[in-house]
Amino acid sequence: MKVRYFGDSSLLVETEDATVAQGLRAELLAEAIPGLRELVPGFRSLLVTADPLVTDLEALAQRLQRRGPPKFSLPVPRQHEFTVSYDGEDLAPLARRLGMEADDLIRRHTAPIYTVAFLGFAPGFPYLTGLDPALHAPRRASPRLRVPAGSVAIADEFCGIYPQATPGGWQLLGHTQAPLFDPGREHPALLAPGDRVRFRAVR
Amino acid sequence: MITVIDAGPLSTVQDLGRQSYGNLGLPRAGAADGMSLRVANRLVGNADEAAALEMTVRGAALRFETGTAVALAGARTEATLDGEPVPMYQSLLVRAGATLRIGRITEGWRTYLAVAGGIGVPPVLGSRSSDTLSGLGPAPLVAGNRLPVAPFNLAEGFYLRSPPRFPQEVRLRVLPGPHDEWFTENALQTLVGTSCRVSAQSDRSGLRLEGMALPRARQEELSSAGMTVGAIQVTGGGLPIVLLPNHGSTGGYPVIATVISADIPMLGQLGPGNSIRFTLVTRDAALKALRERERRLQQDIVGADAGLLAARALMMLAGRHPSLKQAVMDDGKRRLRIRRGD
Numbered sequence: 012m013k014v015r016y017f018g019d020s021s022l023l024v025e026t027e028d029a030t031v032a033q034g035l036r037a038e039l040l041a042e043a044i045p046g047l048r049e050l051v052p053g054f055r056s057l058l059v060t061a062d063p064l065v066t067d068l069e070a071l072a073q074r075l076q077r078r079g080p081p082k083f084s085l086p087v088p089r090q091h092e093f094t095v096s097y098d099g100e101d102l103a104p105l106a107r108r109l110g111m112e113a114d115d116l117i118r119r120h121t122a123p124i125y126t127v128a129f130l131g132f133a134p135g136f137p138y139l140t141g142l143d144p145a146l147h148a149p150r151r152a153s154p155r156l157r158v159p160a161g162s163v164a165i166a167d168e169f170c171g172i173y174p175q176a177t178p179g180g181w182q183l184l185g186h187t188q189a190p191l192f193d194p195g196r197e198h199p200a201l202l203a204p205g206d207r208v209r210f211r212a213v214r
Numbered sequence: 215m216i217t218v219i220d221a222g223p224l225s226t227v228q229d230l231g232r233q234s235y236g237n238l239g240l241p242r243a244g245a246a247d248g249m250s251l252r253v254a255n256r257l258v259g260n261a262d263e264a265a266a267l268e269m270t271v272r273g274a275a276l277r278f279e280t281g282t283a284v285a286l287a288g289a290r291t292e293a294t295l296d297g298e299p300v301p302m303y304q305s306l307l308v309r310a311g312a313t314l315r316i317g318r319i320t321e322g323w324r325t326y327l328a329v330a331g332g333i334g335v336p337p338v339l340g341s342r343s344s345d346t347l348s349g350l351g352p353a354p355l356v357a358g359n360r361l362p363v364a365p366f367n368l369a370e371g372f373y374l375r376s377p378p379r380f381p382q383e384v385r386l387r388v389l390p391g392p393h394d395e396w397f398t399e400n401a402l403q404t405l406v407g408t409s410c411r412v413s414a415q416s417d418r419s420g421l422r423l424e425g426m427a428l429p430r431a432r433q434e435e436l437s438s439a440g441m442t443v444g445a446i447q448v449t450g451g452g453l454p455i456v457l458l459p460n461h462g463s464t465g466g467y468p469v470i471a472t473v474i475s476a477d478i479p480m481l482g483q484l485g486p487g488n489s490i491r492f493t494l495v496t497r498d499a500a501l502k503a504l505r506e507r508e509r510r511l512q513q514d515i516v517g518a519d520a521g522l523l524a525a526r527a528l529m530m531l532a533g534r535h536p537s538l539k540q541a542v543m544d545d546g547k548r549r550l551r552i553r554r555g556d
Contacts, residue, residue, distance in 0.1 A: 015392035018472030019500040021442045023392050036237065051236035051440030053464050058236070058440025063475065063501055064508070130239040131438055131464030133348045138438060167435065175348045192238075194338045194350060200238045 014072045020048075021060040022072050027080070029128035029140075032057045033204045034081030044071070052129045052204070054138065085205040088126075091189075092209045093172075095121075095163050099183035105148060117212050119143040120184060125170055125208040135174040135192030135200040139208055142170050154180030161186040163210065185212075216329070216363055219313065220275040221355040226344035227333055228326075229265040235339055236440060236463045243345040244459045246324050246418050246482030249507070250288030250378075254328035256515045257285030257305050257372045264332030265342035267355070269325045273316020274355060276327075280363055281310040283330040283371070289322025289380060289483060304373035322380030322483040331364030346418045347460050375514040380483045383409070386473050387495040387503065388446065393436065393468035397448070401428040405446070405470060406492050410454070414486040418460035420447075421484055427452040428470055441465040444473035444481065446492075456481060476503035 012035075013025040026032040032052035039050055039059065046065030051058040059075075061068060097117045106116040125139035142165060150166040155178060158164070162173040164181035173179055174191035187210075191201045202208070218225075228251065231244020245251035245268055252262040267274065273291055286293055286302040293300050293316045300306050300314075302325075308314060319325055335342050338351045345351050355361075390402055405428060413422040428448045441447075445457045447467035456473065457465075458481055473481065474495060484490070495503075 016389065016497070017392045017469070018389055018442055018444055019474050019497060019504070021440075021472075023439060049234055049236045049242075049440075051463055053439035054437040056437070056439040058442065060442060064504060069497075129438075129464070130237065131440075132239055132462040134235075134238060134240045134345075134350055136239045169438075175350075177348055199339065 012075060012078060014075045016068070016072065017058065020063045020068070021058055022068060022075065024057045024059060024075055026055055026057060029054050029138075029204065030085060031080055032129065033085060034083040035078075037083045038081045051131075053131065054128055086203075088205040088207050089203070090207045090209075091202065092211055093163075093187045093189045094213045095185045095187045095210045096214075097185035097212055099162065099164070099185045101151070101164075101182040102184050105182050105184075109145065109148065111145075116146065116184070119146055120165075120170070121210045121212050123209075125210075127202045127204050127206045127208065128169075129204050130200055130202065132171075133173070133175060133177050134194075135202070136171055137191070137202045137206075137208070139170040139172075140168065142168055144168075148182055150180040151182060154178055158183065159186060161188060161191075163187055215279040216333075216361040217277045217279060218274060218355050218357055218359040218361070219277055220315075221357055221359070222269050222272045222274045222316070224270040225274045225355040226268050226346065227265050227335055227352045227355075227361070228268040228343045229332075229341055230263045231343050231459055232339050232341040232345070232350075239463050240339065240350070241345055241347050241419075241460050241463055242443070243343040243347075243351065243418075244341065245326065245343075246458050246460075247288055247322075247326070247479045248459070248482070249479035249511070250324070250326045250482070251328070252511065253303070253374055253515065254285045254287035254326040255332075256511075257287065257303065257374065258283045258328050258330040259305075259372070260328055260330065260332055264328065265335065266326050266328040266333060269316060269327065270319075270323065272318045273325055273327075275313065275315045277313050278308045278310060278363075281308060282363055283307050284314065285328050285372075286316065286325060287328070287374070287377075288326045289319040289324050291319045291325050292317040303377040305371035307371075323485040323488075324482055329363050334362035334364060345460060347462060372515050372517055375516055380480075382487065383489045383491070384480055384484065385491050385493055386477045386480065387500065388471040388473050388492050389497060389500060390471050390494065391469070392472075393470065396430055396432045396436070396468035397470055398429045398431045401430070401448075401470060402494075404428055405454070406494050409489050409491045412484050412486055412488045412490065416485060418458050420458050420461055421456045421481060423454045423456065423490065426454060428454055430468070432468075435466045436468050438464045438466045441469075442472065444475070444478045445469045446471045446473070458482060474500035474503060476500065476507045
């Protein structure tokens with residue numbers, strides 16, 4: 012695996028895909044590496060952060076470079092269905108831009124079964140793969156300072172859901188009431204990597 | 215309890231942040247200048263990770279319903295305790311009923327107030343920090359808030375030798391990468407050869423920099439990857455953003471260089487009006503600087519033993535002598551200053 016140095020405390024391990032990144036995270040957690048602080052899986056990477064005064068990052072980097080793909084497999088995926096009011100601010104302009112009717116955009120967005128690739132950006136925010144290529148669109152040129160909680164949005168090849176009101180640059184299609192993140196629950200994030208998600212339109 | 219009389223423009227509870235929840239998408243949050251938080255905590259005998267107040271632009275006004283010990287560290291400001299000026303960077307004894315007013319910040323960007331025993335708001339996922347990106351943890355302070363504090367338990371007082379300065383122009387040391395190939399060859403030279411300014415569009419998530427464009431060789435975005443504090447991300451338009459502790463856990467902009475750990479606390483003391491010059495260093499130099507910083511922290515916090523113990527005894531007496539308003543160590547010179555009320 013290709014390993015890049017990221018500052019003096021982190022390594023960015025490039026992985027084939029999100030599942031390998033999750034598997035590598037599980038394997039490294041099990042090794043209980045002294046000084047290890049954080050393991051953050053991305054779409055095709057795992058960020059490894061450690062205390063550089065405790066962990067020899069160069070030795071760790073070499074060890075990771077030589078390492079084969081993880082043998083760990085993700086737990087059995089759960090299925091989720093979220094009802095969505097397709098009332099997002101970007102729905103109509105985006106449909107025009109993509110040369111389709113808003114109803115066509117909604118139909119294409121509700122058709123696939125999405126997969127959670129990883130959770131990133133903000134607490135419980137899922138990066139979902141499986142978006143219809145006809146809906147791939149860049150993020151907005153200038154991000155919004157505040158995207159409402161529950162917003163269902165798309166950017167590039169991903170679909171995402173904003174669990175909290177945060178700044179954000181994705182194209183807003185609608186909103187859902189699903190409780191995506193609750194710090195009081197045993198598992199604060201509703202979704203886990205590998206889970207399957209479907210959207211159902213409500214009027 | 216502490217009652218917030220005036221919260222100031224942006225005052226939040228911060229500790230060292232939420233560690234090891236990045237896989238759930240949590241920003242780490244925590245003090246923007248973690249070193250000043252640690253100094254303030256050590257000055258009142260707390261563990262480094264105790265929760266304190268982080269105040270931006272101007273400080274808060276606080277009434278202490280509980281007698282305790284406090285310390286101010288970080289950005290320079292003037293503070294008064296019941297109207298009398300009190301110094302930063304040393305333990306101060308505060309009597310029940312006293313009012314601490316922390317003024318405008320004159321040098322640096324964020325001032326920290328530590329309270330003996332820490333601020334006891336309930337932790338959320340292992341931290342008492344306000345996550346200013348997602349709203350997790352306690353909300354920013356507003357007038358009327360009451361902050362739980364533990365009963366006074368300072369056995370010994372401390373002061374800091376040679377407090378840090380926060381100049382207008384700073385040098386920050388960086389290591390190149392990790393996304394070198396996203397940039398043209400001279401982009402890194404521009405980064406380290408040009409001075410840039412901190413934009414007003416900066417917050418606890420990141421500092422936006424002006425006056426420097428870093429040409430990208432590849433326009434496509436990175437596939438979203440875990441990010442770290444100190445990363446210098448470059449937008450499609452070539453504008454650099456340096457990540458602060460409340461950055462989103464992952465990001466899609468390539469990172470041209472990363473500020474070394476020893477210089478990361480300084481990022482929290484920068485705001486509009488500051489200018490930055492980046493310099494390249496080696497990994498060995500980065501680790502040496504980090505070791506040196508930790509060694510100095512150990513060395514420079516000095517016990518103000520005898521004076522503070524006497525002050526503590528006086529504070530206890532103060533319960534029976536309400537005319538005694540204040541007892542503080544004077545500038546760390548092992549002199550005790552006692553003021554009486556009217």
